[in-house]
Structures are given as C-alpha cells and as structure tokens.
Amino acid sequence: MRTGDYLHEFEHLLTGLNTAETSDVLEYYQEYILDADLADYTAAMTKLGTPQQLARKTLADYSLRQTTPTMATPRHNARLIWIIVLALFASPLAIPLALAVIALLLAGILVVGAIILAAVVVVAGLMLAGGFALIGGLALLLKSFATGIFYIGAGVATLGAGVLALLIGYLVVKVLLQMGVVIIKFIYHKLQTRHQKGARNA
Secondary structure, X not given: OOHHHHHHHHHHOOOOOOHHHHHHHHHHHHHHHHHOOOXXXXXXXXXXXXXXXXXXXXXXXXXXXXXXXXXXXXXHHXXXXXXXXXXXXXXXXXXXXXXXXXXXXXXXXXXXXXXXXXXXXXXXXXXXXXXXXXXXXXXXXXXXXXXXXXXXXXXXXXXXXXXXXHHHHHHHHHHHHXXXXXXXXXXXXXXXXXXXXXXXXX
C-alpha cells in the first residue's frame, strides 16, 4: 500500500475539522512524509502510528488550541476530555497514563454524579415545599390575612432557594469540568513535550 492510502484513511477520520483545517493538516503530513522519505503505508505507520492514532492526536491538538476553558460549556468540556483520552490511548507509551486518567475521570464522574443527584433532591424538595407553602398561604388568606401572607412569603422564598440551588449545582459541575480539562490538558502537554524531546534525541 502507498502513503496516499495512509493519508486517504487519515483524511476520512478527521470528522471534527472543517475543510480548510483538513486541507492544512493533510498538506502538513504530505510534506512530512516526503521530507522523512517514507516510501509506503508501512513506513508511514511505523513513523506516525496508524491513521486512527494520528487522527485522534490531531483532533486533540486542534481542540486544545481552539478551546477557551472559561468560555466553554460543560458539554464541550466533557467532549474535549474524551478527545484527549482517545489521543492518549493512541500512543502505546501513553496507555498506562491513559488508564490512570480514565480512573481519575471515573472518580470525577462519581463525584459530579453525586453532586447532581444531591442538587436534584434538594431542588425538588425546595420546589415542593415552596409550592405547598404558596398554595397553603393563598388558601389561608381569607381566614387569616397575616398567616396567609407569611406562608406566601415563605413559599416564594423557598422557590427562590430552589432556583438558586439549581444554579449553584450547575456552576459547581461547570467548574469541576473546567478543572478536569485543565488537568488533562496539563498531562497531555507534558506527554507531548516528552515525546517531542524523545523524537529529537532519537
């Protein structure tokens, strides 16, 4: 098989990049293959890894460059963490590190899951209590105006506390995901730096 087959497979795996980015990446690796005098598919795979491994690394690199953690949504941060983990698995030397990162992520998911569950229980409890207090206060208005107003006020305050708890839960999850992205970026950059130094010394 030729190096063109390698690049063709690689191109089809760059699903997260737009046309211009894909062209830039392909041009870079075409020049790299020519400069390194990689004669065929096997030579390219020996030097660069499989097309899947190279694609995972490339997508991770692009995602890291384009992401501003403070502006990213929790969903985007979760996707970025997943892309970087896949990129770590792409390098055989990084598989033990990737397994450690997976273990760390599972612990993080359990923590985030526990926070979400606690937030749901607290919010549901506050909303129910606030709703009942509000309805009870409206019912009591005709019998005792002061008591009715008290319960209406307590109900509104409890509903407000429920909304506040929901927002705080969302912010906590968002911050935890941002911290996860920062940690995993640090690990990935360290690994890339070490790999580049090793390649230069080889």
